[in-house]
Amino acid sequence: MYNLMSSELYKWRKSRAFYVCLLSALVCIVLVWLSFWVEDQVERGNIENGTMGFAVMEPDAEGGEATGILDDLDIMLMIQTFVGGGFSTLFIALFVCVWVVGEYTNGAVKNTVGKGCSRLHVFMAKYISSVVSALALNLVIILAVVLTGAAVTGPARIGETFWLDCLVYAGLQLMLGLAYAGVIAMVGEFTRSMAVSIGISILLAALSPALASAADLIFKAVHSDFRVSDYWIVSLIEHCPYEGIDMDFAGRAVCATAMWMIVSLSAGLVHFRNADV
Numbered sequence: 001m002y003n004l005m006s007s008e009l010y011k012w013r014k015s016r017a018f019y020v021c022l023l024s025a026l027v028c029i030v031l032v033w034l035s036f037w038v039e040d041q042v043e044r045g046n047i048e049n050g051t052m053g054f055a056v057m058e059p060d061a062e063g064g065e066a067t068g069i070l071d072d073l074d075i076m077l078m079i080q081t082f083v084g085g086g087f088s089t090l091f092i093a094l095f096v097c098v099w100v101v102g103e104y105t106n107g108a109v110k111n112t113v114g115k116g117c118s119r120l121h122v123f124m125a126k127y128i129s130s131v132v133s134a135l136a137l138n139l140v141i142i143l144a145v146v147l148t149g150a151a152v153t154g155p156a157r158i159g160e161t162f163w164l165d166c167l168v169y170a171g172l173q174l175m176l177g178l179a180y181a182g183v184i185a186m187v188g189e190f191t192r193s194m195a196v197s198i199g200i201s202i203l204l205a206a207l208s209p210a211l212a213s214a215a216d217l218i219f220k221a222v223h224s225d226f227r228v229s230d231y232w233i234v235s236l237i238e239h240c241p242y243e244g245i246d247m248d249f250a251g252r253a254v255c256a257t258a259m260w261m262i263v264s265l266s267a268g269l270v271h272f273r274n275a276d277v
Contacts, residue, residue: 001121001124001125004112004117004121004122004124004125005125005128005129007125008125008126008128008129009129012129012132012133015099017094017095017098017099017102018095018099018133018137021091021094021095021137022091022137022140024091025087025088025091025137025140025141025144026140026141026144028087029082029141029144029145029148030144030148032078033078033148033149033151033152034152036069036070036073036152037070037152039068039069040068040069040070040071041068043068043069044068070152070153070157073153075145075146075149075150075153075157075158075162076162076165076166076169076242076243077242078145078149079142079145079146079149079166079169079170079242080169080240080242082141082142082145083138083141083142083145083169083170083173083237084173084237084238084239084240084242085238086205086206086238087141088137088138088141088173088177089177089180089205089234089237090202090205091137091141092133092134092137092138092177092180092181092184093184093198093201093202093204093205094198094201095133095134095137096130096133096134096181096184096185096188096201097184097187097188097194097197097198097201098194099126099129099130099133099188100126100130100184100185100188100189100197101188101191101192101193101194101197102194103126104192105194109122109126119272119273120269120273122272123189123268123269123272123273124265124269126185127182127185127264127265127268130181130182130184130185131178131181131182131185131261133181134177134178134180134181135174135177135178135181137177138173138174138177139170139174142166142170142173142174146166161243165242165243168245169240169241169242169243169245172240172245172249172250172253173237173240175253175254175257176233176236176237176240176253176256176257177237178257178261179233179256179257179258179259179260179261179264180233180234180237180260182260182261182264182265183204183233183260183264184197184201184204185264185268186263186264186265186267186268187200187201187204189268189271189272190267190268190271204234205234208232208234208235209229209232209234209235209238209239212228212229212232212234212235213229213235215228215229216228216229230252230256231252231255231256231259232256233256233257233260236249236252236253236256240253
C-alpha cells in the first residue's frame, strides 16, 4: 500500500491535468476580480468610460463622492460563489475523471493488478489520491479568492468576523469536497469512459440539486419531514451558508460526508474487485 501511495504521489506531481485545472481555475478567479476592479474604476471616473466594454451612463455619487461596485462586494460572498456555485466542483470533477479513467485508458491499472498488487490496495490508493487532489484544488481556490479579493478591495474591507467565517466555511467546504470527489471517483470506476464519466459528473453538479429539491417536494406531499437535499452532497455544497453556520447544518454536513465517502468507497471497491480490469 505504501508503494502504491508513493506511486500515486509521484504521478500526481507529474500530472499535467492537475496543473492545467489548477491554473485554469486561478486564471478565471483573477479575471473575474479584474473585471470587477475595472468596472469599479469606470464607475468612479478613474478610468475612461467604455474601457473593456464597461460603460456607465450616470455614475452614482453619495455625498459628492462617486461609488463603485466594489463598495457592495463582499469577499465571503465571492468565496461562496466560486466554491458553492459549481465552479470548484466542476474542476474537481474534470480532474478526478481524468485521474481515475486515465489509468484505465493508458493501461496503468491493468499493469498494476497484473503485477500481483491487491485490488483493494490499488483502488484505495486511487481513491485516496482523488480526494486529496480535491482537497488541494478547493484549498487553493479559496486562498486565491481571498488573496485576490483582498488585493482588489483592500485589506480594510476585511471585517472583524471575516477570518472566523472564512475558516468555518472553508472547513465545511473542504470536508464536503472530499465526499464529492469520492462520488466522482466511483463514477469513473463504474463507467471507465472519459466522455461518459465527465458527462455524468457535470450532470451531477448541474442538475442533482434541482432533482433533490424535487424529491423534497414528493416527501412533503406525503407528509414526511425527510429532505433529500439535507443529505445530498452537492446540495450541501451549494446551500452551505458563509456566515452564521449553525450546528444543525454542520452536523448534517459531517454525517453526509461520512455516508457518501463510505458509499462511494464501498461501491467502487466492490465493482473494482468483481469487474474485469
